[in-house]
Structures are given as structure tokens and as C-alpha cells.
Amino acid sequence: MRDYDLHHHGDREVGPGLVDLAVNVRLPRPPAWLRDELASALDTLAAYPSSAEAAAAVAARHGRAVDEVLVTAGAAEAFTLLASALEPRRAVVVHPQFTEPEAALRAAGHAVERVVLAEADGFVLDPALVPADADLVFVGNPTNPTSVLHPASALLALTRPGRLLVVDEAFLDAVPGEGESLAAGHPGVVVLRSLTKTWGLAGLRAGYVLAEAEVVERLRAVQVPWSVSTLAAVATVACCRPSSLEEAEKLAVAAEEDREYLVSGLASAGVPVLGDPRGPFVLVRIPDGAAVRGRLRDAGYAVRRGDTFPGLGPDHLRLAVRDRATTDAFLKALEEVR
Known part of the structure; x- marks a missing residue:
């Protein structure tokens, strides 16, 4: 390879x-109203952070239960948590895509197989290319760097008993209407989201995981205590409001x-x-x-x-x-x- x-x-x-x-x-830079909210939280930095309010805001935003949400220090932290918490027998990453999922899996000692989508086919996802016995599959939507948005139906065709499908939706909020999102919840599906791209927050590290409660609990068990800063939690709440x-x-x-x-x-x-x-x-x-x-x-x-x-x-x-x-x-x- x-x-x-x-x-x-x-x-x-x-x-x-x-x-x-x-x-x-x-x-x-973040918009003025968001900078003001972050500035107003500076006086609270002496206290240890809590992401409870942020998790509740994310749950309300996506119509999920709070125990199906894990707030993270950017979506990238979620890749490390998944690699640390899971013991896949056959992990597959669909490429071309953001490379941190594969990097995190390899760093955790897992073997990784690549399924490479063809340029000649417009980098369109073909579920049949993924080995049937893969029990952990990563795919981006829309995919970085191709910018291709895969149909939700094609993604759901990848789900099956005993498999965890991880969909990186870090850029989905940049798609009008957020079409093809799986954030509402599907069995065996983990969705990762980021606040970095839309709100100019790369330096703050703010993101979250949406998954079944059992999966979230496994990830929470290996998450570093207080990994989500106070300011990241404040930003998450602010960016989930209807306005x-x-x-x-x-x-x-x-x-x-x-x-x-x-x-x-x-x-x-x-x-x-x-x-x-x-x-x-x-x-x-x-x-x-x-x-x-x-x-x-x-x-x-x-x-x-x-x-x-x-x-x-x-x-x-x-x-x-x-x-x-x-x-x-x-x-x-x-x-x-x-």
C-alpha cells in the first residue's frame, strides 16, 4: 500500500x-455576535469546563436524545476516540477523503484497507466496493477533497448488522438545506460534525458526535477529561440556536x-x-x-x-x-x- x-x-x-x-x-474570523459571546465567557475560565449545556443544544438542534451526543474538541478528536474505543476486525476508509480517520486508526494499531473511488466515475460512492465483512467504515459527505455529496440512500446501503458506519459531515452545514445528512439518526451510523468551517473557529476546536447511546458511552470512556474547553462549549451552544x-x-x-x-x-x-x-x-x-x-x-x-x-x-x-x-x-x- x-x-x-x-x-x-x-x-x-x-x-x-x-x-x-x-x-x-x-x-x-468568527462573526461579531459570536466573538461577543466568547468574550463574555472569559470571566468563567477559572472554573473547569462542562459540555452539558452544549450537548443539550446539539441534541435539540438535531432532534436527538442527549445521550446520543458527545461534544468534542473539533471533529478531529472524534477520529481518535473512535480508533481508541473500537476494536475493528476489518476497518475500511473510503478515499479520497480527509486523511485523519486513517491516520488515527493506524496510530491505534489497527490495520486499514482503502476503497478508492474512481475519478472517471466522478468519485461517486458505490457501496458494492466496500467489503461485505468490513465492520468499521469511514466516508465523508460531502467528501474532502472531492466536494462530492453522496446520496443518503447510497450511505445507508453501507449499513448492516455488526458494522459501524462513520460519516464525516464536517462540511454538510455548507450545503444549503443540509441535504443527504444522516444526522437525524440511523442504526449503526455515527455522524461527525464540525463548527470550524462555517463559523471561522479552527483555532477553538469545536465539534460533536451523533450516535447511538451505547457508542457515545464507549467514546466518552476514552475521552480526556475536560477536553472540550469552556469557550468551545459556549460556541457550540451559540451556533446551535435557530438564529x-x-x-x-x-x-x-x-x-x-x-x-x-x-x-x-x-x-x-x-x-x-x-x-x-x-x-x-x-x-x-x-x-x-x-x-x-x-x-x-x-x-x-x-x-x-x-x-x-x-x-x-x-x-x-x-x-x-x-x-x-x-x-x-x-x-x-x-x-x-x-
Whole structure:
């Protein structure tokens, strides 16, 4: 099995003076109302944190029981918890996707098999590709880096007795209407969510797990005490309010419009976007992509290399969706360096 740098992420691409198209965090900072709520909680930092209120807010947001919610220090913590708490006989990760699930499983000593979706098929999920006896399966939806949104029916076709299906929905709130989500609850399904992407909170680490109560209890048993900070818990409560969800939907609609603008501009430049993107980023393949990425960096733009994702190579680049002015300037730079 080919080795990849599974711990390489978009933040390694950015640097001083570079326009960031490498990291999929849309807002440059949290909105003012969220910053105010976080600031108001500073005087409580002498006390040990509790995520009880945050769990209740998440449960209400998704119509789940509180014992089916585990608040985490970002969605990434959940991968480590799953790898630590479970003893899979045959673990499968569907690629290309976020690489931390595989990294966490390997770090915990588990063997991992890869199911690689084909670029020629638009990276569409085919449940038949997953071995029938796999008892732990990871898949992203929409998938990072392909931005493909798999139908809920295809995901549910992966469920079966004795199998745990983990669906990473870290970017699902960037899809208008959150279509194809499994967050409402299905037997044998674990859903991971993040607050990082929509609300500009990468540095705070805020996310959560939705799963059957037995699974949540197993994860809680291996979670480090007080791993969720007071500020992360405050942010979770704030971002689950109806007014926040309404704002998130507006942000998702705006991101969708900006993505279509980027896709159109890339097509006009002779750079087709791969798959059917539905998230706030797109995947492209450009001849001599590694060199193009370097020249874009020299021109002031950071983009995400694709060759650290299993199933992709050096000609693949992931581009974060930004506002139209940024996109126009980037497309001009891309034309000049190709």
C-alpha cells in the first residue's frame, strides 16, 4: 500500500502574504455576535469546563436524545476516540477523503484497507466496493477533497448488522438545506460534525458526535477529561440556536453561488472541475500541477496539494471557494502561471 503524508493539511500550505485558497474555513474570523459571546465567557475560565449545556443544544438542534451526543474538541478528536474505543476486525476508509480517520486508526494499531473511488466515475460512492465483512467504515459527505455529496440512500446501503458506519459531515452545514445528512439518526451510523468551517473557529476546536447511546458511552470512556474547553462549549451552544442556523443557511447559499462562479471561471480557463462539487471547495487536475502550485505560490496564492490524499496525485489541486473578487484575481494569476 502506497505511503501518503496523512497528517498534511491545508494549513501547511499557507504563509505570510499569501492569499489562502488552501484552507476550507470560509470566514476569516468568527462573526461579531459570536466573538461577543466568547468574550463574555472569559470571566468563567477559572472554573473547569462542562459540555452539558452544549450537548443539550446539539441534541435539540438535531432532534436527538442527549445521550446520543458527545461534544468534542473539533471533529478531529472524534477520529481518535473512535480508533481508541473500537476494536475493528476489518476497518475500511473510503478515499479520497480527509486523511485523519486513517491516520488515527493506524496510530491505534489497527490495520486499514482503502476503497478508492474512481475519478472517471466522478468519485461517486458505490457501496458494492466496500467489503461485505468490513465492520468499521469511514466516508465523508460531502467528501474532502472531492466536494462530492453522496446520496443518503447510497450511505445507508453501507449499513448492516455488526458494522459501524462513520460519516464525516464536517462540511454538510455548507450545503444549503443540509441535504443527504444522516444526522437525524440511523442504526449503526455515527455522524461527525464540525463548527470550524462555517463559523471561522479552527483555532477553538469545536465539534460533536451523533450516535447511538451505547457508542457515545464507549467514546466518552476514552475521552480526556475536560477536553472540550469552556469557550468551545459556549460556541457550540451559540451556533446551535435557530438564529444561528438561519445565518448558516444564508452563508451556505452564498458559498454555493460563489462556488458556481469559481467553477464557471475555471471552465472558461480550460480547467475542468472534477466530480460534481457541492461543498465550499473544488478539486481540479492540472498538467504539471505541482509546478503550477509552486508558481501560484510565487504569485501570492496558496492552494492545497492533492497528492497527500490516497487516490490522487501531484496534478490534483484543491481550491477553497472565496468571494468573487478573490476568485477573479486568482483566475488571472492561474492563467499567467500555467
